[in-house]
Amino acid sequence: MDFGYPQNLSPEILKLYITQEGVRSPFSSKPSDKPVLNATLQVTGAVGWRREGLVYKKNEVFLDIVESVNLLMSSKGIVLRCDVTGKVLMKCFLSGMSDLKLGLNDKIGLEKESQLKSRPTKSGKTVELDDVSFHQCVNLTRFNSEKTVSFVPPDGKFELMKYRITEGVNLPFRVLPTIKELGRTLMEVNVMVKSVFGAKMFALGVVIKIPLPKQTAKTSFQETSGRAKYNAAIHCLAWKNCSMLYSSDILGYENSLDKTEPTLSAEVEVISTIAEKKSWTRPPIQMEFQVPMFTASGLRVWFLKVWEKSGYNTVEWVRYITKAGSYEIRC
Amino acid sequence: MFGATAEKLSKASTMVFRIGTDAHRYDDPDDVSIAPLLDNKFDLEKREALKRLLALIAQGFDVSNFFPQLIGVFMFFISFVAGITEGFGDPNPLVRAWALRTMAGIRLHVIAPLVLVAVSKCAQDPSVHVRKCAANALPKLQDLHQEEHTSAIEEIVGILLNDHSPAVVGAATAAFASVCPYNLSLIGRNYRKLCEILPDVEEWGQIVLIGILLRYVIASHGLVKESIMFSLQSTESSHSEKDGSDVDFGLVKESSDMSGTCDSEFVNMVSRCYIECPDEYLSRSSYANRVSFEVNGAQFTSGKSNDDVKSLLYCTSPLLWSNNSAVVLAAVGVHWVMAPKEDVKRVIKPLLFILRSSNDSKYVVLCNIQVFAQAMPSLFAPYYEDFFICSSESYQIKALKLEILSSIATNSSISSIFEEFQDYIRDPDRQFAADTVAAIGLFAQRLPKMVHICVDGLLALTTQEFLTKDIGYGDQEAAPGQEPCPKPCSFLLDDVNVPEGTHAIKKGVADYSGTNDHGTSSDPLDEGTASDYGSQHSLTGSSDNELFIRDHIELTLVDEESNRALYSADQATFVNESCTFTDHIEELNKEGGDSL
Numbered sequence: 001m002d003f004g005y006p007q008n009l010s011p012e013i014l015k016l017y018i019t020q021e022g023v024r025s026p027f028s029s030k031p032s033d034k035p036v037l038n039a040t041l042q043v044t045g046a047v048g049w050r051r052e053g054l055v056y057k058k059n060e061v062f063l064d065i066v067e068s069v070n071l072l073m074s075s076k077g078i079v080l081r082c083d084v085t086g087k088v089l090m091k092c093f094l095s096g097m098s099d100l101k102l103g104l105n106d107k108i109g110l111e112k113e114s115q116l117k118s119r120p121t122k123s124g125k126t127v128e129l130d131d132v133s134f135h136q137c138v139n140l141t142r143f144n145s146e147k148t149v150s151f152v153p154p155d156g157k158f159e160l161m162k163y164r165i166t167e168g169v170n171l172p173f174r175v176l177p178t179i180k181e182l183g184r185t186l187m188e189v190n191v192m193v194k195s196v197f198g199a200k201m202f203a204l205g206v207v208i209k210i211p212l213p214k215q216t217a218k219t220s221f222q223e224t225s226g227r228a229k230y231n232a233a234i235h236c237l238a239w240k241n242c243s244m245l246y247s248s249d250i251l252g253y254e255n256s257l258d259k260t261e262p263t264l265s266a267e268v269e270v271i272s273t274i275a276e277k278k279s280w281t282r283p284p285i286q287m288e289f290q291v292p293m294f295t296a297s298g299l300r301v302w303f304l305k306v307w308e309k310s311g312y313n314t315v316e317w318v319r320y321i322t323k324a325g326s327y328e329i330r331c
Numbered sequence: 332m333f334g335a336t337a338e339k340l341s342k343a344s345t346m347v348f349r350i351g352t353d354a355h356r357y358d359d360p361d362d363v364s365i366a367p368l369l370d371n372k373f374d375l376e377k378r379e380a381l382k383r384l385l386a387l388i389a390q391g392f393d394v395s396n397f398f399p400q401l402i403g404v405f406m407f408f409i410s411f412v413a414g415i416t417e418g419f420g421d422p423n424p425l426v427r428a429w430a431l432r433t434m435a436g437i438r439l440h441v442i443a444p445l446v447l448v449a450v451s452k453c454a455q456d457p458s459v460h461v462r463k464c465a466a467n468a469l470p471k472l473q474d475l476h477q478e479e480h481t482s483a484i485e486e487i488v489g490i491l492l493n494d495h496s497p498a499v500v501g502a503a504t505a506a507f508a509s510v511c512p513y514n515l516s517l518i519g520r521n522y523r524k525l526c527e528i529l530p531d532v533e534e535w536g537q538i539v540l541i542g543i544l545l546r547y548v549i550a551s552h553g554l555v556k557e558s559i560m561f562s563l564q565s566t567e568s569s570h571s572e573k574d575g576s577d578v579d580f581g582l583v584k585e586s587s588d589m590s591g592t593c594d595s596e597f598v599n600m601v602s603r604c605y606i607e608c609p610d611e612y613l614s615r616s617s618y619a620n621r622v623s624f625e626v627n628g629a630q631f632t633s634g635k636s637n638d639d640v641k642s643l644l645y646c647t648s649p650l651l652w653s654n655n656s657a658v659v660l661a662a663v664g665v666h667w668v669m670a671p672k673e674d675v676k677r678v679i680k681p682l683l684f685i686l687r688s689s690n691d692s693k694y695v696v697l698c699n700i701q702v703f704a705q706a707m708p709s710l711f712a713p714y715y716e717d718f719f720i721c722s723s724e725s726y727q728i729k730a731l732k733l734e735i736l737s738s739i740a741t742n743s744s745i746s747s748i749f750e751e752f753q754d755y756i757r758d759p760d761r762q763f764a765a766d767t768v769a770a771i772g773l774f775a776q777r778l779p780k781m782v783h784i785c786v787d788g789l790l791a792l793t794t795q796e797f798l799t800k801d802i803g804y805g806d807q808e809a810a811p812g813q814e815p816c817p818k819p820c821s822f823l824l825d826d827v828n829v830p831e832g833t834h835a836i837k838k839g840v841a842d843y844s845g846t847n848d849h850g851t852s853s854d855p856l857d858e859g860t861a862s863d864y865g866s867q868h869s870l871t872g873s874s875d876n877e878l879f880i881r882d883h884i885e886l887t888l889v890d891e892e893s894n895r896a897l898y899s900a901d902q903a904t905f906v907n908e909s910c911t912f913t914d915h916i917e918e919l920n921k922e923g924g925d926s927l
């Protein structure tokens with residue numbers, strides 16, 4: 001900060017100011033082999049977020065597309081609210097001042113590109129980005145006119161863009177709950193989970209939280225896979241499946257391994273209270289999961305071009321992961 | 332005597348926890364002699380001596396006998412400054428920049444001319460970083476308040492604004508905003524260039540630059556004919572306007588108090604508040620104009636033909652995709668003020684995106700949306716679901732969202748909004764639940780066709796236990812707004828134990844009947860007994876008096892159009908009276924709507 005005016009706001013540069021070891025003065029008596037990293041050098045360039053003179057032996061770029069699926073489903077299986085919020089995270093280890101261009105399969109971008117290059121539109125699934133916002137380094141004027149994402153990346157890890165998609169969302173899981181109240185002391189809960197992503201995919205960390213009344217006394221359950229446990233602190237029955245393979249495809253054909261869908265059936269005993277006026281309003285069932293190499297929206301990276309004046313080769317890695325945001329099913 | 336107490340004080344001060352501060356130096360003026368300390372070759376001792384001297388000066392003692400020693404210190408200082416000026420010639424741009432920064436940091440009037448020369452030299456430096464430091468040094472110079480340098484400073488600002496590097500322009504706009512914010516001719520010279528460089532400037536600079544460019548356009552061309560601002564000034568009601576800068580919602584609240592009755596006066600006011608900085612406008616009490624760039628009367632221009640307006644809009648539209656919410660808000664502000672009405676809808680989506688994604692700026696964005704929604708609710712009507720409330724939010728955010736919902740609800744969306752309200756009523760925060768009921772009342776006012784839904788909802792609520800005076804307020808709002816529509820007169824059930832509740836109900840009824848009265852005024856009730864109430868309206872029959880006297884009052888709904896049935900309380904004995912009551916009302920209504 002200088003007289004109240006911020007000088008540099010990019011966290012990548014500010015990180016260089018925070019040192020974990022002591023900073024050695026260049027005029028000290030003991031010469032050291034490692035040169036002192038001068039953070040102020042970064043500020044002098046015309047580009048505030050990337051310093052000049054970077055050198056890497058191996059030039060690599062890692063792209064991570066992380067999506068969060070938010071769902072609210074009614075008790076009858078109708079989707080009330082559904083959207084996907086995503087982030088594109090990048091890790092760049094590139095030498096010099098390189099120029100990058102990212103192409104996604106978003107409808108408007110592809111149409112514009114085929115317009116400009118007078119080529120027919122690429123076939124395949126396209127997504128429509130409802131909202132999007134970019135990191136400071138992206139050239140927004142070019143995005144406005146040509147709908148291409150071009151930028152000079154900061155060094156290291158950074159978030160390139162955030163987006164939101166509401167149409168054409170593939171829900172990775174369908175939960176079919178049935179809750180029956182037999183009398184005032186007994187409840188029967190039956191939950192079936194169907195996974196709807198493609199073959200050869202699996203989900204990690206699948207946890208289904210089924211809320212139970214506060215006066216629950218005893219629970220007994222049978223599950224076909226995973227482990228269920230009643231968590232009295234949050235009044236939920238937590239059913240954990242560490243990894244779940246796909247159990248049935250959308251068309252309903254049986255797969256070759258002949259696995260049935262994971263099911264949990266539980267019997268819950270509830271302490272009856274005489275002063276109970278209202279019936280228990282059932283909070284929705286919540287779900288957590290992570291599905292690697294799958295995007296609920298269908299967003300894909302078409303290309304990532306790297307230009308640098310010395311013209312080196314780069315290796316690009318792309319990884320997709322879909323997580324559960326607020327995935328709720330009313331029961 | 333003084334010496335003795337001073338000794339005691341100094342001893343006491345060492346015991347008290349003031350080690351590490353300079354406070355002990357103030358205690359004893361005749362303490363350790365300062366002169367040998369000044370002559371000492373160690374810097375530490377010299378510093379100690381200087382601090383003691385300062386303490387003496389602060390207490391008003393004459394320290395001129397120390398002058399010979401202090402000369403040495405001043406010599407050191409001058410050589411220090413000379414060393415800095417040497418730094419200006421260094422080939423390394425870093426050193427030059429730091430030299431300038433240090434010089435500007437010495438806030439002494441004596442060396443101000445030196446600094447000015449240095450700054451003007453550095454403004455032409457080939458290195459970007461040095462020019463940026465020069466721009467940053469300008470406000471520091473201005474802060475010294477030396478009138479003779481002001482014009483020179485402004486000139487340098489003008490030079491730096493013309494720079495081709497975005498980093499320098501960003502710093503120069505910040506300098507402009509603090510040094511000479513009214514000198515819009517400097518902007519006029521470089522307007523095109525500034526618009527084009529806007530997307531490349533770094534984010535904080537973008538925010539300031541957008542504000543300055545907007546002010547310039549309004550000052551030189553006036554408001555745009557096709558924009559929302561123009562249509563606002565031609566309506567009677569006092570809508571509040573949105574200002575061009577990003578997060579200054581303070582201005583919005585201030586100007587919402589002013590009503591725009593006179594056309595040209597309104598536009599003049601709006602234009603003036605854009606030409607001057609919002610802070611200045613707010614703090615000024617009189618309307619004396621000190622603007623050097625005058626606006627003559629009410630000026631309007633056409634957005635379609637004016638190039639300046641078009642280029643500003645074109646250059647700020649990419650910024651709607653920035654990840655900095657302040658930048659997005661500033662860009663939205665420009666479009667709101669300057670863009671033709673049909674184009675304003677493209678800013679809605681980015682605005683809602685920052686509302687969803689950034690928790691910190693939620694309050695500010697909601698304040699702005701509230702203003703927008705009052706001016707043009709149709710823009711936000713399809714997105715009403717984004718304003719549904721989460722229980723984890725703070726009270727202010729919930730209140731804002733409720734207000735926005737009540738402005739943007741339409742006939743089609745009201746049923747789903749009502750369902751949400753069922754949950755809000757159950758909120759443990761009673762104030763919020765009361766606000767929700769008030770919002771229902773506002774719906775009834777705004778959407779006359781939906782009144783029966785609103786009243787149905789209120790009635791449904793009254794049959795539940797946990798309601799109190801909230802209903803009264805809701806009906807108070809609902810009642811005055813309707814003449815030909817169904818007239819709700821609601822009385823609470825026996826669950827009401829809050830005296831203000833019953834009072835509010837009666838007041839609501841009295842007010843309502845007051846509006847329908849022909850000539851007779853109905854005074855608001857004091858802590859009335861029912862008999863007082865009955866006596867004010869002589870047309871009322873005696874059976875009605877008895878009705879009111881009772882503590883248990885039933886619920887009555889009279890619907891002129893559909894003649895709906897009565898909802899009565901537990902006591903069946905009331906039913907008869909209520910029938911007479913209804914008959915009375917119908918009679919009275921037929922007679923021309925007199926009081927009850």
